[in-house]
Amino acid sequence: MFVGNSMVRKVVTADRDNSILEVREKLALHKIRHIPVVSGENRLVGMVTDRDIRSAMPSNLAKGCDLDEESLANLKIKDFMTRDVVTISTMDTIQDALLLFQQKRVGALPVIDEKGILQGIISVRDLLQSFINVMGIGEPGVLLGIVVKEKVGQLKKIVDAITEENISLGSILVARYWEEGKRAVFPYLLTNNPARIKNKLERLGYSLINPMDWSLDHDAPGE
Numbered sequence: 001m002f003v004g005n006s007m008v009r010k011v012v013t014a015d016r017d018n019s020i021l022e023v024r025e026k027l028a029l030h031k032i033r034h035i036p037v038v039s040g041e042n043r044l045v046g047m048v049t050d051r052d053i054r055s056a057m058p059s060n061l062a063k064g065c066d067l068d069e070e071s072l073a074n075l076k077i078k079d080f081m082t083r084d085v086v087t088i089s090t091m092d093t094i095q096d097a098l099l100l101f102q103q104k105r106v107g108a109l110p111v112i113d114e115k116g117i118l119q120g121i122i123s124v125r126d127l128l129q130s131f132i133n134v135m136g137i138g139e140p141g142v143l144l145g146i147v148v149k150e151k152v153g154q155l156k157k158i159v160d161a162i163t164e165e166n167i168s169l170g171s172i173l174v175a176r177y178w179e180e181g182k183r184a185v186f187p188y189l190l191t192n193n194p195a196r197i198k199n200k201l202e203r204l205g206y207s208l209i210n211p212m213d214w215s216l217d218h219d220a221p222g223e
Helices: 020-030 050-061 069-073 094-104 124-135 154-164 195-203
Strands: 034-038 044-049 108-112 118-123 145-149 169-176 182-189 207-209
Touching: 020 034, 020 050, 034 118, 044 050, 044 108, 094 108, 094 124, 118 124, 124 169, 145 154, 154 169, 154 182, 154 195, 195 207
Parallel strands: none
Antiparallel strands: 034 044, 108 118, 145 182, 145 207, 169 182
16 A cells, blocks of 8 residues: 555645744644644645744743743744654655654655655554554454464464454454564454454464463573
8 A cells, every 4th residue: 555545635734934923833733743844835844743842932931031922933843843854755655654653763754756846744653543443453353463484374264264264354464473493473354253263273283372461572481
């Protein structure tokens, strides 16, 4: 799935000459936490967050100045906005967005075209909703955790075992496991009664784990 399919297209933006009070009002009015700053051509020139607003106002007040509403209105966001903005394009995937969120520690990514023109914005919340839609976990069901040997054919055997029991799959995720030569498989089953398929998988020789106990950072046994 591409970012262009998951982003918010109607973006609340600010001008770099907007005052800190104007931007704070926009954040509160639209109940958002990030505002892209654009030029007259809708070209992205910066980014402001609610944290930036909170940080900028106390820093000026701490200088001992008696800042009234008129003085605060003279504080322009161009003086404290982030100029080196982490961005993404419409043709990047939601997996690309996920990696950027993890690496850059940002809460939202402006989406721009090759000319730097703002096309939309995607937040962590938007990304989570996309994964919910893709994985089908918005429907009632059960997530299983299965440990398998890392060899060809294992996933097919699991899917066959599930479908033979007339259970529909919402999605299936394969992840690394902390034991060498093994993988963790997480099928999301559209059923509220997984006992039968659990017993069947165990009879086939698979080990079941609680998905809540699984972690990418789990230490190997004996460490």
